[in-house]
Amino acid sequence: xxxxxxxxxxxxxxxxxxxxxxxxxxxxxxxxxxxxxxxxxxxxxxxxxxxxxxxxxxxxxxxxxxxxxxxxxxxxxxxxxxxxxxxxxxxxxxxxxxxxxxxxxxxxxxxxxxxxxxxxxxxxxxxxxxxxxxxxxxxxxxxxxxxxxxxxxxxxxxxxxxxxxxxxxxxxxxxxxxxxxxxxxxxxxxxxxxxxxxxxxxxx
Amino acid sequence: xxxxxxxxxxxxxxxxxxxxxxxxxxxxxxxxxxxxxxxxxxxxxxxxxxxxxxxxxxxxxxxxxxxxxxxxxxxxxxxxxxxxxxxxxxxxxxxxxxxxxxxxxxxxxxxxxxxxxxxxxxxxxxxxxxxxxxxxxxxxxxxxxxxxxxxxxxxxxxxxxxxxxxxxxxxxxxxxxxxxxxxxxxxxxxxxxxxxxxxxxxxxxxxxxxxxxxxxxxxxxxxxxxxxxxxxxxxxxxxxxxxxxxxxxxxxxxxxxxxxxxxxxxxxxxxxxxxxxxxxxxxxxxxxxxxxxxxxxxxxxxxxxxxxxxxxxxxxxxxxxxxxxxxxxxxxxxxxxxxxxxxxxxxxxxxxxxxxxxxxxxxxxxxxxxxxxxxxxxxxxxxxxxxxxxxxxxxxxxxxxxxxxxxxxxxxxxxxxxxxxxxxxxxxxxxxxxxxxxxxxxxxxxxxxxxxxxxxxxxx
Numbered sequence: 180x181x182x183x184x185x186x187x188x189x190x191x192x193x194x195x196x197x198x199x200x201x202x203x204x205x206x207x208x209x210x211x212x213x214x215x216x217x218x219x220x221x222x223x224x225x226x227x228x229x230x231x232x233x234x235x236x237x238x239x240x241x242x243x244x245x246x247x248x249x250x251x252x253x254x255x256x257x258x259x260x261x262x263x264x265x266x267x268x269x270x271x272x273x274x275x276x277x278x279x280x281x282x283x284x285x286x287x288x289x290x291x292x293x294x295x296x297x298x299x300x301x302x303x304x305x306x307x308x309x310x311x312x313x314x315x316x317x318x319x320x321x322x323x324x325x326x327x328x329x330x331x332x333x334x335x336x337x338x339x340x341x342x343x344x345x346x347x348x349x350x351x352x353x354x355x356x357x358x359x360x361x362x363x364x365x366x367x368x369x370x371x372x373x374x375x376x377x378x379x380x381x382x383x
Numbered sequence: 384x385x386x387x388x389x390x391x392x393x394x395x396x397x398x399x400x401x402x403x404x405x406x407x408x409x410x411x412x413x414x415x416x417x418x419x420x421x422x423x424x425x426x427x428x429x430x431x432x433x434x435x436x437x438x439x440x441x442x443x444x445x446x447x448x449x450x451x452x453x454x455x456x457x458x459x460x461x462x463x464x465x466x467x468x469x470x471x472x473x474x475x476x477x478x479x480x481x482x483x484x485x486x487x488x489x490x491x492x493x494x495x496x497x498x499x500x501x502x503x504x505x506x507x508x509x510x511x512x513x514x515x516x517x518x519x520x521x522x523x524x525x526x527x528x529x530x531x532x533x534x535x536x537x538x539x540x541x542x543x544x545x546x547x548x549x550x551x552x553x554x555x556x557x558x559x560x561x562x563x564x565x566x567x568x569x570x571x572x573x574x575x576x577x578x579x580x581x582x583x584x585x586x587x588x589x590x591x592x593x594x595x596x597x598x599x600x601x602x603x604x605x606x607x608x609x610x611x612x613x614x615x616x617x618x619x620x621x622x623x624x625x626x627x628x629x630x631x632x633x634x635x636x637x638x639x640x641x642x643x644x645x646x647x648x649x650x651x652x653x654x655x656x657x658x659x660x661x662x663x664x665x666x667x668x669x670x671x672x673x674x675x676x677x678x679x680x681x682x683x684x685x686x687x688x689x690x691x692x693x694x695x696x697x698x699x700x701x702x703x704x705x706x707x708x709x710x711x712x713x714x715x716x717x718x719x720x721x722x723x724x725x726x727x728x729x730x731x732x733x734x735x736x737x738x739x740x741x742x743x744x745x746x747x748x749x750x751x752x753x754x755x756x757x758x759x760x761x762x763x764x765x766x767x768x769x770x771x772x773x774x775x776x777x778x779x780x781x782x783x784x785x786x787x788x789x790x791x792x793x794x795x796x797x798x799x800x801x802x803x804x805x806x807x808x809x810x811x812x813x814x815x816x817x818x819x820x821x822x823x824x825x826x827x828x829x830x831x832x833x834x835x836x837x838x839x840x841x842x843x
Contacts, residue, residue, distance in 0.1 A: 192637050194672050198644030201665055205651035236633070236716050263633030263640075285639040288647040 184299050185229035187256075188212040189219045189245065191237040195284075199232060202288055208295065216240035216248070225253045228306050230279075230298035232291075235262040235269065246276040255305065257298035261286065315379035318364045326363075329356040333369060334376060430473060434466045501595035504581070507554060507588060509534045518595065521574075546576070553578030553591045562598070573602040612814065613692045616741050619811055623744050624687055630712040634679045638672035645669050682708050686740060694819060696731040696841050699767055699774055702740040707765055710747050719754045719761030726768045732838035734819045742812040742823075746778045746834045753782030753832060773821075773837040781831040812836070 186208050190196040193214070200210045209229075213219040216233070217240060231249075235242040242260055249258070257279040262269060270281045279301065280294045322330060325346075332342040339357065343350040366372040441459050492515075495502050501518035505511055511529035519529065534550070535543040542565070549559045559578040577594040624631070645665040652662050686709055707723055714721040747765065754761030759781070766777045816823040821838040 192641070194641035194668065194675075195637055195644075197668070198641040198648070201648035201661075202644040202651075205648040205655075205657070238715055238718060261640075263636040284633075284636040285643055288644050291644075 183209060183228070184302060185209045185211055185227075186295055186299070187219060187229060187231045188233075189214075189216055189231065189237070189242070190234040190261075191215060192234070195234070199291070202292070203295065206292060208299070216242070216245035219245065220248055220252075223249065223252065223254050225255075227254060227256055228302055230257045230259065230295060230302055232259045232261060232295065235260060235273070243272060243276050246273070246278060250277055257301045259291075259294050259298060261291075312378055312380060315364075315375045318375070319379050321363045322360060326356050326360050329353060330360055330372075330376070333357065333360070334373065427473065427477075431470070434470060437466055438463065501593070501597075503529070503593040503595070504590055505534055505550070505593060506590040509550065509554075511537060512590065514593075518593070521595070521597070549576070549578055550591075553580050554588050556580050556582060556586075556588050572597065572599045574598065609692055612738075612811075612818070615811060616738055616815070617689070620687060620737070620741050620744075623741070623748070624683065626748070627710065627713050630716055631679065631683055631709075633716075634712050635676050638676040638679075641672045642669050642676075645672070678708075686744075688737070692735050692738065694733040694735055697734050697736050697739065698729055698731055699734075699739065699776055699838070700725045700729050702736050703743055703765055703767060703776065706740055706743040706747055710744070710751065713748065714751045714761075714763060717751060717755035717761060719751050719763055721751070722762075722764050724764055724766040729767055729774055730769050731841045732774050732819070732821075733841045734821075734838055738815045738819075742815050742836060743776065743778075745812045746836075750778045750780035750782070750832070750834060754780040755782070757782050769840065771840075773839055775835060775837045777833055777835045779828055779831060779833045781829075783827075783830075783832055 186203055188196055188199045188210055190199070190212075191214055196212045196214070200212050203210045211222075215237060219231070220240075233242040233245055240248070242262075246258060246260075249256075258277065259280045259282060260273040260278040261282045261284055263284045273281050279298055282291060282294065319327075319330075328346060329342060332345060337345070339350050339353045343353045346353070361367065361372065364372060364375055366375055441462055444459070496516045498515060499517055501515065501521055503511060503514035503518045510531060510533050512531070514529045529537045534546075538546070542563075545563060549561050553559045558580065559576075561576055563574040563576055565572045565574065575596045575598045579592040579594065580588050581590045581592060583589050645668050649662045649665045649669075652658065682705060685705060703723070703725060707721060711721055743765075747763070750763045751761070754763050762781045764777075764779045766775075766779065768775050768777075813823045816836045816838070819838050821836055823834075823836040825832060825834045827833070
């Protein structure tokens with residue numbers, strides 16, 4: 180996983196590409212530029228952090244096609260689409276393809292900066308959420324099969340007695356399992372446990 | 384100089400004025416063959432001499448006869464009468480022949496007078512010997528018979544100066560055709576003039592026939608056609624620019640966006656006391672990008688500038704480069720790669736640059752669209768070359784013509800009709816090219832299409 184938030188720029192025009200890099204460099208935003216969508220896809224991976232600024236019209240793969248490829252490969256960073264001659268139809272297509280924002284050239288550089296900052300924040304929040312989720316999933320992965328069975332019953336809001344009856348074990352054993360679940364997941368009460376389980380989703 | 388346009392009405396009006404030519408001015412240029420006159424005179428004299436001898440012999444015979452009787456007298460009278468009848472018949476024959484020739488000359492003159500074309504005869508002394516009514520009507524302000532008067536006096540010094548070189552060439556025995564433009568009081572007139580030398584058997588030029596036609600109407604139509612073609616070309620050019628407006632906007636927006644970002648970065652860096660060398664580099668880039676934007680605007684301005692239709696010696700590579708620059712982004716946006724293969728030191732052709740740009744624009748745009756429709760990567764090549772007679776421009780697309788122009792009728796043929804391939808807007812292209820004595824066409828080429836036009840090389 181990439182830890183530093185990076186702004187990726189994909190534009191076939193070297194002047195525009197370098198211009199965006201210079202602008203972002205002047206406000207201490209890390210950048211990495213690519214002359215084509217293919218070049219970017221070569222380094223792109225699922226866990227990357229940051230945002231992407233991409234031109235719509237490029238030789239080879241277009242910006243919108245790149246969005247489609249990213250979606251197919253599960254790359255979920257925010258994307259700002261820029262174009263020299265956009266219209267409503269193109270904006271709609273870009274948003275449908277998963278773009279976060281749509282900018283027309285020549286754009287106000289402050290507008291670009293704001294959008295990039297917003298995208299980076301979004302990416303950051305997404306990262307935090309993902310990390311929490313992964314941690315939660317990790318905690319649940321330590322549970323034994325029997326503890327998982329007990330957890331499922333707890334999630335169904337069953338009392339210890341009912342769980343013991345369902346699983347054919349003593350109530351005391353259920354309480355031991357419940358204690359171990361709380362200990363392993365680091366939760367103090369059932370409500371925290373349920374929250375963590377929801378956060379972890381299907382993982383684990 | 385005021386001139387009347389010869390029409391059918393004026394031909395009718397002239398019929399009433401025929402009496403003026405009753406003396407037969409055309410007959411004046413009919414030269415009598417002196418040898419024939421001599422032969423006829425000798426023959427006539429011999430006949431007369433023979434008749435005289437016979438008469439004298441008859442008289443002598445009558446006088447010597449001792450017994451003059453009635454029968455003999457009757458015989459002598461018969462012979463005398465026969466000789467007289469013969470002389471009468473010969474005289475009648477001569478008179479008939481002369482009268483017939485005169486009538487023929489009169490009929491010919493009448494026919495020539497009813498012609499709308501001007502006809503005249505000028506002798507080797509540069510004097511009018513004959514002119515038909517149309518010729519005289521053309522110079523209505525003079526309203527006088529030119530016959531027998533010098534050309535300079537009849538037409539005036541100004542016109543004489545214009546025609547004198549041609550007159551001299553015709554009198555030297557050469558057929559001369561030229562066009563004469565007269566500045567009229569209201570509208571200028573154009574004349575097509577032919578001088579046909581009248582050469583005797585010995586090679587001596589006796590004079591010249593003048594054939595003159597008023598082509599003002601035709602010239603006006605030609606000029607109007609040219610003006611309309613220019614207007615059409617202007618409209619077509621503006622429409623073309625409209626079509627690529629989005630691409631041009633993009634071409635201008637790219638450097639503007641770069642300039643905005645570099646300048647903003649420079650401001651921020653300078654405000655923070657950052658690396659000045661870096662800022663200097665950015666300023667250079669800004670300068671380069673402003674030139675880039677200005678080049679795009681310049682090429683657009685050159686393309687839409689009002690131009691002249693008059694052909695000039697032109698290097699075809701120049702309009703091809705202009706058009707390629709204008710359409711580069713149009714091609715890139717359609718994933719079509721554009722390449723130029725222009726022959727160096729191309730011989731010049733006579734053509735109007737703006738019209739050739741329009742033709743190249745239409746062809747190139749069609750080629751790009753055709754190539755863009757292909758499943759494989761689009762490729763368009765612009766090629767120029769010269770052969771000993773013509774300069775060729777070929778635009779090769781790996782797309783098929785009928786893919787882009789589904790109205791092509793014969794899809795099986797290798798030779799695609801230029802009309803079918805080039806479509807409506809390129810019909811202008813063809814008239815522009817043929818207007819400069821060029822040829823335009825289209826054919827299949829290595830699975831794609833090759834559209835070409837050529838123009839004759841300009842003589843050095």
